[in-house]
Amino acid sequence: MKGIVFTEFLDLVEDKFGIEMVDEIILNSTLESEGVYTSIGTYSFSEMLQLLKNLSDKSGISIDNLLLIYGEHFFSVIERSYPGLLDTYKDPMEMLSSIENHIHVEVRKIYPDAELPTFLIEEKSEKRLIMNYKSSRAMHHFGLGLMNKTFEYFNSTAEIIIEKIKEDGTEVRFIVNKN
Structure with missing residues (x-):
C-alpha cells in the first residue's frame, strides 16, 4: 500500500x-x-x-465509519494535489464512471506499483450509476467517502447504496442515484 x-x-x-x-x-x-x-x-x-x-x-x-471519514478526508488530498484532474469533469456521475479508465490510469502514472481496486460499470445514465467494486482490501467505505465528497465538490447530492456481493466486503455493488 x-x-x-x-x-x-x-x-x-x-x-x-x-x-x-x-x-x-x-x-x-x-x-x-x-x-x-x-x-x-x-x-x-x-x-x-x-x-x-x-x-x-x-x-x-467502527472500522467502516473510520474508513468513510478517511475517504472524505482523502478527497481533499486529491483536490489539493490534482486540481487539473477534477477540472476535466462536468459532473459527479461522469467523474465516478471514469474511475477505472481515467483516474486509476493517472494514479498508475504517478505510482506504477499501486494496488488499486477495480470498478466495473454495470449501468450508467444521467441520474443512475451502478458499479461493482473489487478489492482484496475491502475498503469500500473509503470509496464511499470519496464518492460523498465528489458529489459535494460538484454541488450535488445523491443516494449511494452499498450491496455486498461477497460478505467479506471484497466485492460490493455501489448503486448511485443522483438527486
Missing part, C-alpha cells in the same frame, strides 16, 4: 483525535515500518489494518 495512504491517515488521526492518539495506535501495533512512513514508500496493508483496528478500539468508532 502506498505511503501517502498512511501519511494522510495519520494526519487525519492527529487532526481529529490528537497526536497522543497517533502515538498510542502506533505503539499498540506491531509494525515492520515502526510507524515511520513516507508518502512515496510502499508498506504492508496489514499495518493499515492494525492502525485502523487500534483506532477503532480506542475511539469506539
Whole structure:
C-alpha cells in the first residue's frame, strides 16, 4: 500500500483525535515500518489494518465509519494535489464512471506499483450509476467517502447504496442515484 495512504491517515488521526492518539495506535501495533512512513514508500496493508483496528478500539468508532471519514478526508488530498484532474469533469456521475479508465490510469502514472481496486460499470445514465467494486482490501467505505465528497465538490447530492456481493466486503455493488 502506498505511503501517502498512511501519511494522510495519520494526519487525519492527529487532526481529529490528537497526536497522543497517533502515538498510542502506533505503539499498540506491531509494525515492520515502526510507524515511520513516507508518502512515496510502499508498506504492508496489514499495518493499515492494525492502525485502523487500534483506532477503532480506542475511539469506539467502527472500522467502516473510520474508513468513510478517511475517504472524505482523502478527497481533499486529491483536490489539493490534482486540481487539473477534477477540472476535466462536468459532473459527479461522469467523474465516478471514469474511475477505472481515467483516474486509476493517472494514479498508475504517478505510482506504477499501486494496488488499486477495480470498478466495473454495470449501468450508467444521467441520474443512475451502478458499479461493482473489487478489492482484496475491502475498503469500500473509503470509496464511499470519496464518492460523498465528489458529489459535494460538484454541488450535488445523491443516494449511494452499498450491496455486498461477497460478505467479506471484497466485492460490493455501489448503486448511485443522483438527486
